[in-house]
Amino acid sequence: xxxxxxxxETELLLDAGLELMVAGGGRRPRVAEIVAAAGLSNDxxxxxxxxxxxxxxxxxxxxxxxxxxxxxxxxxxxxxQGAEAQLRAGLEAVLRQAADTDLVGQTRAVLANASAHDxxxxxxxVTLVDGLAALFAQPAAEMGAGDPMRAARTxxxxxxxxxxxxxxxxxxxxxxxxxxxVGFLLxxxxxxxxxxx
Numbered sequence: 001x002x003x004x005x006x007x008x009e010t011e012l013l014l015d016a017g018l019e020l021m022v023a024g025g026g027r028r029p030r031v032a033e034i035v036a037a038a039g040l041s042n043d044x045x046x047x048x049x050x051x052x053x054x055x056x057x058x059x060x061x062x063x064x065x066x067x068x069x070x071x072x073x074x075x076x077x078x079x080x081q082g083a084e085a086q087l088r089a090g091l092e093a094v095l096r097q098a099a100d101t102d103l104v105g106q107t108r109a110v111l112a113n114a115s116a117h118d119x120x121x122x123x124x125x126v127t128l129v130d131g132l133a134a135l136f137a138q139p140a141a142e143m144g145a146g147d148p149m150r151a152a153r154t155x156x157x158x159x160x161x162x163x164x165x166x167x168x169x170x171x172x173x174x175x176x177x178x179x180x181x182v183g184f185l186l187x188x189x190x191x192x193x194x195x196x197x
Contacts, residue, residue: 010048010058012038017059022105026112028056060124063106067094068131075135083142084186087155090135091182094159098166098173108167125160132156140189151189158185 016037020029029037031052035045049055074093078085097103136152145151162181166173173181 009038009040009044012040013045013048013055014059014062017055018063018106018109021056021059021109021112024109026109028052031055057124061127064124064128064131067097067107067128068135071132072135075139083139087136087139087143087186087189088182090132090139091155091159091185092178094132094156094163095166095173095178095181098163098171099178101172104167104172107163112168129153129156129160132159143186143189145189146192151191155185155189158188 013034017029017034020033020037021027029052031042031045034052034055035042038044045055049058071090071093074089075086078089097107130153133149133153133156136155137148140151140155141148159181165171
C-alpha cells in the first residue's frame, strides 16, 4: 500500500512539475511551486526525489518515454506496409510534434530542460535518440542499410535535432518541410556504407 501511495504522489509531482514548466515557457519551477500545485507537502516531495534536478530529470525521462511509445505505436500501425512505410511513419511521428499545437508546449518544455546545464540532463537526449534508433534499426536493415544501427541512430538524431530547431525557433513545419526532411533521411538510410567502398 505504501508503494501505491508513493507512486501516486510521484505522478502528482511529475504532472505538477510539467504543468509549471509549460506555463513558465520551459523555466524550471521551484520545489515550493511544485508541491503547492500538486497539493502535497515538502515531505512528500523528498520521499520521491532527492531534489528539484531529480524531479526535472524524471519529467524529461517520462516525456522521452512517451515520445518513443508514440513512435512505436505509429510504426506498428504500418507493419503490413513494409520497412520504408514503417520508418516514414516513425520519422513523421517525431517531426509532427512540432506541428501539433497541443504537444508543442510540453515538448518544448521537456526538450528545454533536457538541454539544460544540469550534467545529468544530456543523457535524456541520448536516451531519446537511442530509443528511437532501436525502433528504426529493423526497418533500416530491411531497406538495405549497410550498418542498420548507425543509420538508425543518425536518422533518429537528425529527426530530434530538427524537432528541437523548429520548437525553439518557434516555427511550425508544414507538410512540405516534413516531407522534404523525411525523404532526405530515407535516402540517407539507403546510402552505401563508406567502410565498404
